[in-house]
Amino acid sequence: MNDSVNKWIDAHLDEYIEDLKNFVSINSVQGSYEQGKPFGDGPFDALNFAIDLAAKYGFAINNYQGYVGTADLDPSLPRSLDMLAHCDVVPAGEGWTVTEPFKPVVKDGRIYGRGTSDDKGPLLCAMYAMRAIKECGVPLKKGVRLIMGSDEETGSTDIAKYYAVEPEAEMTFSPDAEFPLINIEKGQFRAEIAKTFEESTALPRLVSLEAGVALNAVPQKAVIRLEGFDMTLAEEPMNLVSKECGVSCEQTGVQEITITGVSAHASTPELGKNAGLAAMMLVSKLPLAPCEQLDVIGKILKLFPYGVTDGQGLGIKMCDEESHDLTCTLDLYHVTTKEVSVQFDSRTPVMATKENCEDVAAANVSALGLDFISKGMVPPHRVPGNSPFVKTLLNAYETVTGLKGEAVAIGGGTYVHELKNGVAFGAVMPGIDTRMHGADEFFELDNIVTATKVYAEAIIELCS
């Protein structure tokens, strides 16, 4: 570890906080396109702020048409390491209690505000690591560049634009997640299961079942509508399903029941309570007139038993040592008297192939007489956990923090998903929920200092 660099970082925390406050004060939620401002005013202003700051600290800057900005520590060196962070933020949302989302404050060793930990704070950690190295005069042989995007939260079209004209560096890490390090993002497998049939007309009947707002989210709410049904007969099944599934069932209309569960990201479905599946379970327990629609719902429940989120019902349960369990969740539901259509989102380990995953699911669904419409498989993103690059980053982390460093796999996607040798590395310390995307988002001051030191150490190890 370089003592003078670490001392410099300790001594510049106040300056960092001032910069982060100014940065967070710019509301950089995506707006609408304008000439020269591809993501609207906010991301444009935040990007310019970051570029101007980098220029003020003596870095060579570049602006890629308002999509991306870059800062090079020493542009005369061959480019070797890129750090990829972003200036845009998700909408403020509701429920802020410590401060208003774009009026950052420091309180109890934390700085609060939208973007403090995702990702303006981590971006500045990377910039301050570069500053520390520059101002302490640490000699480097390879070039390091900070890439600052402005559209990470809404599609990452910013870096697509950048990489269309610039090559990928030999090594890239993104300070847009958590320590220690994410080297694998699971693949994705999505499909629709559907069936149309002769209209079910006999009463009592299910008129509709609707649930789900996005394919990548476990549905929080489901609504079923009935016809010709004696609602007093629903009471017992409602109690049963509420208890069995941990959801709440409530009569919300003359012949309408709303089921409320818990939403979760599709990459961690085990954290949710799937309201759509609970609704199907409830329907299967109601004394309705037999019909094909109910048969199909019964088959869907065989494929997706409530609470099973590892793909077992579909026949695609699998697990490998590097990337762990496959996850699978049924997230979109559309049921009428003439058709049933549902869609699932599965996050697949490295071992998943078309043969052992897509083909198997398709065969099992078809065997039940249902239609299977695959949206195909997206391959996983994987940088070998034992590569010198990953090992050096983990070493830097261990040296600075004294904690054990290890590479982990996740089911979600990160900013480096499309990069050949890109990993996510920090900046949030493990085990801390900084409420990214939620109310009262924060970043701990200790975490800021630690992350900046880890980045400085990593740059020195990789580039000198």
Ligand SMILES: [Zn+2]
């Ligand atoms: Zn982010």
